[in-house]
Amino acid sequence: MAAHQPLPSQPAPVTQRGIFRWLHENLFSTWFNSLVTLIVGYFLVTTLVPMIDWAFFSAVFVGAGADACNPDGACWVFIEQRFGFFIYGFYPQELRWRPTLAFVLFALAVVPPFLPSPPRLRRWIGIFGLTGLPIGAYILIAGGFFGLEPVRTSQWGGLMLTLILSYVGIIAALPIGVVLALGRRSEMPVIRGICVIFIEFWRSVPLITILFMASVMLPLFLPDGVSFDKLMRALVGIVFFQAAYMAEVVRGGLQAIPKGQYEAAEALGLGYWRRMRLIILPQALKIVIPGIANTVISLFKDTTLVLIIGLFDLLGAVKSTISDPAWDNVMAEGYLFVAFCFWVFCFGMSRYSHGIEKKLDTGHAK
Structure with a gap:
């Protein structure tokens, strides 16, 4: 009698490996998931396919003017022709x-x-x-x-002005916010009261109002013969506004530090500022990196509000060009270009903050 021979190994069923397994587990695992997948797929096909055709296949990217555009596709010639103005504003070529x-x-x-x-x-x-x-x-x-x-600041504009406003706002608001956060936790009532009033005042007023006040009212309080241009007044308002929000982010990090860290720093005989600089603040700032990144991204997007006081940032440059009769029907292309630019920078800042978290190992994984 022949000995029992095991059957050779057989490959897994087609539905249990490769792309079919992924589709079954992620898109068609139940009847409800299958229905949702079909509905979303239908929506994407009926929406994205015409949009992709309009934006790429039927679009015109290079031309001498608006006459070269295709009425059935995007007119990226508009971006190509005015790209320098969108980046530099009225800055001399x-x-x-x-x-x-x-x-x-x-x-x-x-x-x-x-x-x-x-x-x-x-x-x-x-x-x-x-x-x-x-x-x-x-x-x-x-x-x-x-x-x-x-070159006068009135000639600055476009993406250049957006980057200037956001970068200066970030660089100036962070140290001011740290000082305000420390002052709000101070044991001296006068210092604590001043910081609380400053933070709550600036957080309670919309940025658009602050820009109006900085542009119109601030010159009235300056001494005779002292004046700041419109860009400097806008920067002052943006910095104070963002510093108040940054202070609350940093204060959250300070409160997250265990009390034992403060006691250990005191036991080493360190003074207040050395304790904060060497022990407390490095830990607190690492903890609040996501909050700082969120505030920075919010500041970058809020720079578009300077349009109301006559500064032509990226959005203002595009809006002023769209109103040109020579470029009618290019509103979608202009705003898509602005959205793409803001997405690139905001996504980059988000990934940048994630990279800092990874380098500093702030995940506190167990």
């Missing part, structure tokens, strides 16, 4: 190399810290990004130094 160089310096200050490099180099790059970059960028863009031709 022959001097645009200066803000372009400032953009390059900004990229050099932001990107290298996430590349393999010595810690000392990353530290110096960070110091340059916080101190040298704002000074160097101002000299390049504003001019008036080292033989550079001056």
Whole structure:
């Protein structure tokens, strides 16, 4: 009698491997999930396919003017023709190399810290990004130094102005917010009261009102002969407004630090400022990285409100061009371009914050 021979191994059924298994587990696991999948699929096919055709296949990307556009597709010629204005605003064309160089310096200050490099180099790059970059960028863009031709701030605009408002707002609001957060937790009633009033006042007023006040009312309180241009007044309002929100984010991080950390710092004999600088703040700021990133992204999007006081940021530059009779019916293309630019920068800042969290190991995984 022949010995029992086991059957050779058989491959898994087709529905239990590869793409079919993924579809079954994620899209068609139950009758309800299957119904939802079919409805969403129908919506995507009937909506996305015409949109993709309009945006890419039937679109016109290069041309001499509006006459080259296809009425059945997107007119990206509009973006191509006005791209310089959308990026630099009214900045003189022959001097645009200066803000372009400032953009390059900004990229050099932001990107290298996430590349393999010595810690000392990353530290110096960070110091340059916080101190040298704002000074160097101002000299390049504003001019008036080292033989550079001056350019009035009224000529600044487009994406360049959006980046200036957001970057200066971030760099200035963070340290002010840290000081306000420490002051709100101070044991001195006067300091604590001043910080509380400042934070609650600025958080209780809409940014659009602050911009109006900074543009119209602030000059009335300045001494005779002292004046700030419209951009500087807008920056003051944005910085104070965001500093109040940043203070509450930082205060949340300070409250999350265990009491034992404060007691341990005191036991080492450290003074108040050394305790905060060396022990408490580094831990608190790591904890609130997501909150800081959220505030920064919110600030970047809120810069569009400067349009109401006559500053032409990216959105303002696009809106002013759309009203040109030579470019009618390009509203969708203009706003899609603005949305894409904001998405790129906001998504980049979000990933940047996630990278910082990963490098600093702030997940507190168990």
